[in-house]
Amino acid sequence: MKGTSNNPPPRHQGTKKDFFFDVEKTNKAIFGGALKFIAYGLNHTTAPIQVREKYALTPDQIKELLKGLRSQAPEAVFLSTCNRVEFYLVTEKPKESQEVVRKALGKYHRLKPEEVKKFFYYFEGPDAFRHLFRVAGSLDSMVLGEAQILGQVKEAFQHARETGMAGPLMNGIFSRAFSAAKKVRSQTGIARMPVSIPSVAVELAGRIFSPLSDRKVLLLGAGEMGELTAKYLAEAGVQELFIANRTPEKAKTLAGKLGGRALSMTEGHKELRKMDIVLTSVSGGDFLLTGPVLADVMRERNGKPLFIIDMGVPRNVDPEAGKVEAIYLYNIDDLSQAAETNREARRSLVESAEAILKEDIEKLCSWLNTLELVPTIVRLREKFEGLRKTELEEFLKKNPGLSEKEVKAVERLTHDLTAKLLHDPSVTLKNVRTAADRFEFARMLNEIFALMGKNDE
Amino acid sequence: MLFIVGLWGGVVITYGVSFWYAFKYYQNLENFNDRLAVRWLVAGFALECILFIGRWVTDGYAPLASLDGIFLALSIALALALILGRFKAQVSVLTSLFLPFIFLLACFGLAAGLKPTLLLEPRLMTLGMASHIFFIFLGFAHFTLGFGVGAAFWIQEGQLKQHQIKSWCYRLPALEVLDSLTVYYIGLGFLFWLAGLSLGTYQAFQVFGKMPLGDPKILGSLLVLIIYACFFLLRWGLKMRGRKSMVLVMAGYFLALFTFLGVRIFLTTFHAF
Numbered sequence: 212m213k214g215t216s217n218n219p220p221p222r223h224q225g226t227k228k229d230f231f232f233d234v235e236k237t238n239k240a241i242f243g244g245a246l247k248f249i250a251y252g253l254n255h256t257t258a259p260i261q262v263r264e265k266y267a268l269t270p271d272q273i274k275e276l277l278k279g280l281r282s283q284a285p286e287a288v289f290l291s292t293c294n295r296v297e298f299y300l301v302t303e304k305p306k307e308s309q310e311v312v313r314k315a316l317g318k319y320h321r322l323k324p325e326e327v328k329k330f331f332y333y334f335e336g337p338d339a340f341r342h343l344f345r346v347a348g349s350l351d352s353m354v355l356g357e358a359q360i361l362g363q364v365k366e367a368f369q370h371a372r373e374t375g376m377a378g379p380l381m382n383g384i385f386s387r388a389f390s391a392a393k394k395v396r397s398q399t400g401i402a403r404m405p406v407s408i409p410s411v412a413v414e415l416a417g418r419i420f421s422p423l424s425d426r427k428v429l430l431l432g433a434g435e436m437g438e439l440t441a442k443y444l445a446e447a448g449v450q451e452l453f454i455a456n457r458t459p460e461k462a463k464t465l466a467g468k469l470g471g472r473a474l475s476m477t478e479g480h481k482e483l484r485k486m487d488i489v490l491t492s493v494s495g496g497d498f499l500l501t502g503p504v505l506a507d508v509m510r511e512r513n514g515k516p517l518f519i520i521d522m523g524v525p526r527n528v529d530p531e532a533g534k535v536e537a538i539y540l541y542n543i544d545d546l547s548q549a550a551e552t553n554r555e556a557r558r559s560l561v562e563s564a565e566a567i568l569k570e571d572i573e574k575l576c577s578w579l580n581t582l583e584l585v586p587t588i589v590r591l592r593e594k595f596e597g598l599r600k601t602e603l604e605e606f607l608k609k610n611p612g613l614s615e616k617e618v619k620a621v622e623r624l625t626h627d628l629t630a631k632l633l634h635d636p637s638v639t640l641k642n643v644r645t646a647a648d649r650f651e652f653a654r655m656l657n658e659i660f661a662l663m664g665k666n667d668e
Numbered sequence: 669m670l671f672i673v674g675l676w677g678g679v680v681i682t683y684g685v686s687f688w689y690a691f692k693y694y695q696n697l698e699n700f701n702d703r704l705a706v707r708w709l710v711a712g713f714a715l716e717c718i719l720f721i722g723r724w725v726t727d728g729y730a731p732l733a734s735l736d737g738i739f740l741a742l743s744i745a746l747a748l749a750l751i752l753g754r755f756k757a758q759v760s761v762l763t764s765l766f767l768p769f770i771f772l773l774a775c776f777g778l779a780a781g782l783k784p785t786l787l788l789e790p791r792l793m794t795l796g797m798a799s800h801i802f803f804i805f806l807g808f809a810h811f812t813l814g815f816g817v818g819a820a821f822w823i824q825e826g827q828l829k830q831h832q833i834k835s836w837c838y839r840l841p842a843l844e845v846l847d848s849l850t851v852y853y854i855g856l857g858f859l860f861w862l863a864g865l866s867l868g869t870y871q872a873f874q875v876f877g878k879m880p881l882g883d884p885k886i887l888g889s890l891l892v893l894i895i896y897a898c899f900f901l902l903r904w905g906l907k908m909r910g911r912k913s914m915v916l917v918m919a920g921y922f923l924a925l926f927t928f929l930g931v932r933i934f935l936t937t938f939h940a941f
Binding site: 400415419 | 911
């Protein structure tokens, strides 16, 4: 059996045909049990930020690192985000690879490989698949269901492709991981509910107004949370943003930063009736907006709803205002509570997400199992094709008077006949379920049709 | 007969497929499921229209005098209201909420179509009477959708006010959209209902020579018109919006429902259905 560490198989990234033949070569080693799929790395649960930040590499460094692993693993993907550093390898020597990976990473920081060993985890085979699928599906993230991770895994895979380190196996495994991750997102809706305070505020605004783009937003005060929420609202499409502050300079600076208009506090109060969303973020003092003031404002608004987000501690808006018809008043605790409820809702979806992943991992394993028979099927096809060509040549030699049209007809006839003869055996082989049966079928076919050359044996 | 039942079967299957995609959309919120649901809904509606015209041609009278015809007309009216509403506002979840009713009506129609039952006297089988029935159906369909959207507004508004937003609420559109859609449905329903009542009055004078004002169906229908007129007056005159105005929408609908179905069960009316 050929070893892959000395003669790594050529890299293929494109067509189905490439993929098909590369599988044959790679799996000569894999399904003798030599190659293994492993996940090796560290994340926010195993390593502190001081360690993780050392592994922040540039795309060029990542590519260089991957190329350096070529002699160790025929296929490798390196995933580096702020919360995780992971290698996915198809390798013959899992234990040795772990050492090599740590040493390779050592080139880019000053941590000794032995020192960082304790932060690393290791998964092999189906456990590694499960880990990858959980990572891509955002079930292993610090913020459960966050949207960025899938893009980051895709990017990591792209780097591997560009360096020729993503072959047929990684293609098959990662494409299934991406599809499972999408399924998790769409079928469970795990990412639908916002979990940060500013995003909850934007989401609530979207529950009241549609579209958000033509709404007027007033930010009273220049507190950090208020500014952040205003920024989120601007990103959500709000175009008219007014900033009122006791210090006019501060209001002007913030208005410049957020693309809004600066107002004095008095002007801000006057403009209240024209606003749709009011953000208050003032520190200390009495209520900035009282119930009666807001009741008066609402009378002038002809029943139009007003969304007030009170980010101040102590509160800036009289809680009585929340009782006024068409006023939706949320303070920082309400938003935190909503964010926590959403986080809880996301956690409750993990079980159904895991079930989706399990199903897809089973499919991946079945696909990998079918690859065992690929070399046999390929040899069988090659044998039949060889026979067809030889017989056709002899026939054409014996019948030189045939017209071009007749030659083509004979060619097509033999081609179709071979294809039809091979179709059913190929399908049957791919559907064989147990490993023992697959082995037996492959052995019988190899013997009956003398598929193995002397060297292969 | 076989042709009619076959068409009914086609309608049921088409709405069934639409219902399936709408259900898938409700589960996953994937837009392509919604698009497919709407396409199948339009196909089902088109088939129903063919069936309606086919029945009209074969029977020589608009198919509003038999039980399956009533289900057919109601289903057409609801499907039309739903399709028009989708053009007015891209509220995908509407399809998921109302398709089950359209599908059920089509199923009942198919069942009733196997043994057609004539409900109207021959002297009432006029074009005017058919128009009266169909306009009332159209009005009722719009009131039904208006009530559904208004109820969604009521629930969503209450949850926003009490800071308790349930996860299924994320499927609903913004309050403003629900509000304007309610006004749209009630407004159109009001016009259809008014047209239906006017045509009914004309027919009553034509056939009976008088307007039986004491009939509970007629009284109920007039009261529905008054409630919805109040809804618009308070909205435009006193700028009353939000939950208070939705109380009128719901009250109006419950009365319309009672007039439509309850009167024949609990009271005496000269209306055939």
